[in-house]
Amino acid sequence: DQQVKQNSPSLSVQEGRISILNCDYTNSMFDYFLWYKKYPAEGPTFLISISSIKDKNEDGRFTVFLNKSAKHLSLHIVPSQPGDSAVYFCAATPFDTGRRALTFGSGTRLQVQP
Amino acid sequence: DAGVTQSPTHLIKTRGQHVTLRCSPISGHKSVSWYQQVLGQGPQFIFQYYEKEERGRGNFPDRFSARQFPNYSSELNVNALLLGDSALYLCASSWTQGAGTTSYEQYFGPGTRLTVT
Numbered sequence: 687d688q689q690v691k692q693n694s695p696s697l698s699v700q701e702g703r704i705s706i707l708n709c710d711y712t713n714s715m716f717d718y719f720l721w722y723k724k725y726p727a728e729g730p731t732f733l734i735s736i737s738s739i740k741d742k743n744e745d746g747r748f749t750v751f752l753n754k755s756a757k758h759l760s761l762h763i764v765p766s767q768p769g770d771s772a773v774y775f776c777a778a779t780p781f782d783t784g785r786r787a788l789t790f791g792s793g794t795r796l797q798v799q800p
Numbered sequence: 801d802a803g804v805t806q807s808p809t810h811l812i813k814t815r816g817q818h819v820t821l822r823c824s825p826i827s828g829h830k831s832v833s834w835y836q837q838v839l840g841q842g843p844q845f846i847f848q849y850y851e852k853e854e855r856g857r858g859n860f861p862d863r864f865s866a867r868q869f870p871n872y873s874s875e876l877n878v879n880a881l882l883l884g885d886s887a888l889y890l891c892a893s894s895w896t897q898g899a900g901t902t903s904y905e906q907y908f909g910p911g912t913r914l915t916v917t
Contacts, residue, residue: 690842718904729804729890729908730843775842779904785856786833786894786902790842 689713690778692791700799705763707794709776712757716778720788721750721761724773733774734761766798802827804909806891812915813881821876821912825893831855831902832874834866835890837911843890849874850902878914886916 691710699705707721717738722730736743736750736759743750749762763770773795777788805824813819825832831850835843845858849868863879872893878885892906 720905722908727910729892729910732905732907735905777842784850784901786831786848786904786906787845787856787858788833788835788843788906789845790835792840792842 687712688792689716690776690789690791692774692776692794694794695792696795696797698797698799699766701768702765705761705766705770705796705798707761707763707774707776707796709759709761709791710757711759711778713778713780713789714757715780716789717781718779719750719752719759720777720779721748722775722777722790723770724775724793730775763796766796768798768800771796771798804891804893804907806889806909806912808912809910810913810915812917814917815881815883817881818877818879819881819914821878821889821891821914822873823876823891823893823909824873825891826895826907829893829895829907830872831894831896832868832872833892833894833906834874834876835892835908836860837888837890839887846876881916883916886914888913 720735721733724730773793776791833848834846837843847866848856852868868874888911890911892908894902
């Protein structure tokens with residue numbers, strides 16, 4: 687039972703254009719969401735996060751949108767650069783004062799073409 | 801500042817053997833979590849430790865165990881290895897947010913690639 691789903695295994699975008707990566711979740715207890723980027727032979731790198739009390743969070747070229755009613759979030763990268771080529775993971779966790787267990791999607795491989 | 805470090809980088813073991821993986825968190829971080837990433841999937845939560853106490857455990861068999869030391873480093877132990885244990889094992893650390901809670905954001909090490917033959 688996949689609680690976090692990334693239905694697009696791969697995405698190809700031209701340099702300078704917008705990349706949109708999507709993520710859906712089923713567990714209504716999730717209230718904090720994160721995006722990670724992973725290069726081969728490295729661990730995931732934290733990119734940006736959003737709390738369920740917000741619907742948008744922006745950090746430089748990266749913006750995350752959250753639609754709670756649809757249980758959907760997306761990561762926008764503008765403008766896309768060749769160095770953004772990596773696997774992107776969406777992750778979610780419920781509110782809990784003690785435990786922090788991230789549930790990850792299966793990832794989307796982004797290829798930015800020069 | 802050094803990030804999360806893990807050792808060894810790669811490991812090859814035989815079915816039935818035991819393995820110990822090690823992790824040092826970012827300086828100042830008191831929480832360490834372990835994840836297993838199988839090829840083609842996202843990381844899956846195994847354990848979280850905070851101040852040497854287990855805070856959470858994922859859906860893994862009792863063959864998996866972990867501990868955290870006074871310097872906040874951690875070990876993951878896996879007994880009676882199976883072929884299906886072949887995976888990338890990731891360690892992540894997080895900072896204390898206040899009143900015994902840790903940040904949602906976790907910072908990952910490069911992982912240990914375990915191959916079981």
